Amino acid sequence: MSAEEKFDVIIIGAGPAGSACAYILARAGKNVLMVERGSSPGSKNVTGGRLYTYALEMVEPGLYKQAPLQRRVVREQIMMLGENSAVNIDYVNYDFGEDVPQSYTVLRAPFDEWFANEAEKQGAFVASGILVDGLIEENGKIVGIKAGEDEMYADVVVAADGVNSFIAQKAGLRPDIPAHTLGIGVKEIIELPDEIIAARFNLQGDQGAAKVAIGCSDGIAGGAFIYTNKGSISLGLVLNPEQVGQKGRSIQEILQDFKMHPAILPLLEGGKTVEYGAHLVPEQGYQGVPSRLYRDGLLVVGDAAGFVINTGTIIRGIDLAIISGAAAANAILNSIEGTHAGPLYMEELQKLALLPTMKMFAGWHSIISIPRMYKEYPELANDVMRFMFTVDGQVPEKMSKAMMNIAKRHVAVKQMLGDGWKLFKSV
Amino acid sequence: MGKVIACYKWVPDEADIKINSDHTIDLSKAKWKISDYDKNAIEAAVQAAQVLEGKAVSLTFGGANAKSSLKDALSRGPDEACWINSDLASEADGFVTATVLAAAVRKMEDVSLVICAEGASDTYARQITPRLGAELDWPVITSVSNISINGNTIRAERQLDDCIQTVEAELPAVISVLPEVNDAPLPSLKAVIAASKKPVTELGDKDLGITDLTSKTRVQSQKAYVMIRKNIIFTEGDALDQVKELVGNLKKEGIL
Structure with missing residues (x-):
């Protein structure tokens, strides 16, 4: 194969994970190709959009200051909606984002385009509008990608192709994703x-x-x-x-x-x-992370690796994507031409606190899978509030008794105890 | 052995154009792209260059932002790109654009054929091809849906309203193609990678030795139009009467 058909690293997908990986590798002088399916990076993205900036700091200190960020989040709100009412918990902290940048809202189309462009400035080659159809395997090792008629080779391929990662599936690291x-x-x-x-x-x-x-x-x-x-x-x-x-x-x-x-x-x-x-x-947090995140010549990062944490109050994905992209880049740089980059990648995921954090929140998925979280408990909270704020000139019910009655109306005592135990155990 | 030039325009993506409440047009959020019809012109030039065993060259007249178009144009197959970088482009009318493009064509040696699209996807003014032909004093063939080249002769099918006309001309010539002329394929990975290594010539309008670059027409305003709906509901009588009344109204409007 000619030099034109071989890169040090090929990254599939120019989202935050791919761009973070490309940025670090290109900065270190690696010959990097990042292939994006959309007509431009970010054009296929729908994420709601919140970025915890510590992750960008790990890529390049101060980089976040140039990013097209929206608003600095100082106000966190949790709402429980009833039929015609709502309980709103409002926490505001004006220190958020002052000394320690914490999180900003982002619109992914401009953000992803900017980030890929930064990687390009470091020397990565970004090819947009190209769908990667598959991997090239030789003697059990992934050695390149196929896109239409074209084949392109690399020491390491990084799958950053998002939640329904066909690349991870094709490499046999993930099953077809159950609903x-x-x-x-x-x-x-x-x-x-x-x-x-x-x-x-x-x-x-x-x-x-x-x-x-x-x-x-x-x-x-x-x-x-x-x-x-x-x-x-x-x-x-x-x-x-x-x-x-x-x-x-x-x-x-x-x-x-x-x-x-x-x-x-x-x-x-x-x-x-x-x-x-x-x-x-x-949606599965730690349980949704495939048991193997690499093969010889292939690393899986970002959503493709299931790196999302949803605790019900915070949703983290973009930052974990960036961290995993950085971990993959570090692993490749620490390896000799990508050999055994896989185990090094797992080490980096530990070192950069990604896997330990996901493990920490592992139990949360079982809480958000309690069916009563979506109807009975929010309604219960609203009824409690209604009782507390209702003044109608009558003698109110005794507080403890009223609370008990409200609770019973929505959830059986046994169920509530069970859910409470689940909550305690999981957290 | 001559060169085949594909002219293209870098235009705002119509999907991103916003209309303000006063009907003015907001392009601030628009991404830019190669005018869709021009992609067929580029493909036609690449094919023609193969037949002529010459080089395909993409040519554009645009401001600083048109720089982003070069890689995209080259990934569609031309061997090299030429960009006339000028702030005049944004205000240019057909006269200015055609004068600039003709000067650029003259500057390139050994050009056999210039291919444009019938019109640009933003203005669709259909000025450039005939004006280019006049400037260069070359034959012009418009509305082309099929091209064949034999030696020094181009034979083109022109798709007219109700017939197809076949025309022959001696090269060099200027033609404008319809989207039907070919299926412009999406660039492949290797083509995208190869594009970054192809030569690009950047010229300023001053490098072309043109004396008059003043637009002969000036855009006074550009506004969206509003279709006023008549909001007529036929309620009188039974269904048959209502249909009759509807048909009568449509006839009165000249629709039927």
Whole structure:
């Protein structure tokens, strides 16, 4: 094969994982090809959009300052929706993002394009609009990729091709993905003037809010998110596709109901939906990570490796993608022409705290799989609040008794104890 | 052995164009692309160059942002690219663009054929091909849906409203092609990689020795138009009456 057909590393997918990997490798002088299926990096992405900036710091200190970020998140909100009511927990910390940058909302189309461009500036070669059809294997080792008629060789191939990674499947590292391990995410970007966003979410300047909500999915396992951007908000739902099917409801309908909820509508009113999309989301946390993340000549990073943490209150994916991309790059740099990069990659994932963090949150998946989390408990919370704030001139029920009655109305005592035990055990 | 030039325009993606409430057009969020029809022109030039055993050259007249177009153009097959980098491009009318392109064609030696698309996907003014022909004093063939080249003769099928006309001309010539002329394939991985190694010539408008580069027409405003709906609901009488009334109305409007 000629020199033109061989790279040191080929990266499949120009999302945050791929670009982080390409950036570090190219900076170190490696000959890197990053192949992107979309017409430009980010064009295929639907992520709601929040980036914990520590991850970009690991790629290059100060890099995040040039990134097209939206708003600095200072306000964290958790909402439990009832039929016609809502319990809202609002935590604001104005130190967020001052000394220690923590998180910013992002729009992925401009962010991914910027990040790939930064990798290109370091010397990586980015080829967009190219679908990788498969891998080239020789004597059990992955030695390159196939794209249409073309074959291209490399010491190491990095699969950064996202949640339904066909590359990891083709390499035999992942089975065809069963529906119950995934969420289906739908999202809209709704344009609103910045002063209206600031007023509705109680923000100033570049401050941003991140809101998660439960009790808005018609009892289906899942929840909603709202992120404030510059001049727009991102709003969406992540739902269990199996249960959506069983309920016989369309996802758009559930999203529409959420948007029309009296506690949500005033946030959106007058806005214009300028973009909508749907995508799969890895939902299983640590349990969803394939038992093997490498083969000789192949490393799997980002969503393709199932690196997502959803605790119900925070959703992390972009930062883990970047960290795993960095881990793969470090492993390749520490190896001799990619030989045995796999075990080194696993070491890096430990060292960069990715796998230990995922393990730490491993139990959370069993909490979010408690069916009562999506209907009974949010309703219970709303009833408790109603009792506490109702003044009608009658003698109120005794507090303890009232609470017990409310609880019993929604969940059997035995179930509640069981769920409590599950919560305690998992966390 | 002559060169075949494919002219293309770097245009905002129409999918990203926004209309403001006052009907003005907002291009600030638009990505830019090679005008879709021009992709067929580039492919036609690559094919013609093979027949003529010459080089295919992509040629564009655009501002600084058109630099991003070069790699894309080259990945579609031309051997080299030429970019006239000028701020005049954004305000240019057909006269200026054709004058610039003709000067660039003259500067390149041994050109056999210039291929444009019938019109650009943003303005679709259909000015460039005839004007280029006049500037170069070469034969012009427009609305081409099929090309064959034999020696120094080009034979082209012109797709007209209700017939197909076959025309022959001696090279060098200027032609404009319709999208039907070929299926412009998506660039392959190797073509994309090879594109970055192909030669690019960058020229300024001043390098072309043109004295008059003043647009003869100036765009005064560019606004979206609003279709006013009539919102007529036929409620009188039974279904048959309503249909009759609907048909009557459509006839009155000249639709039927």
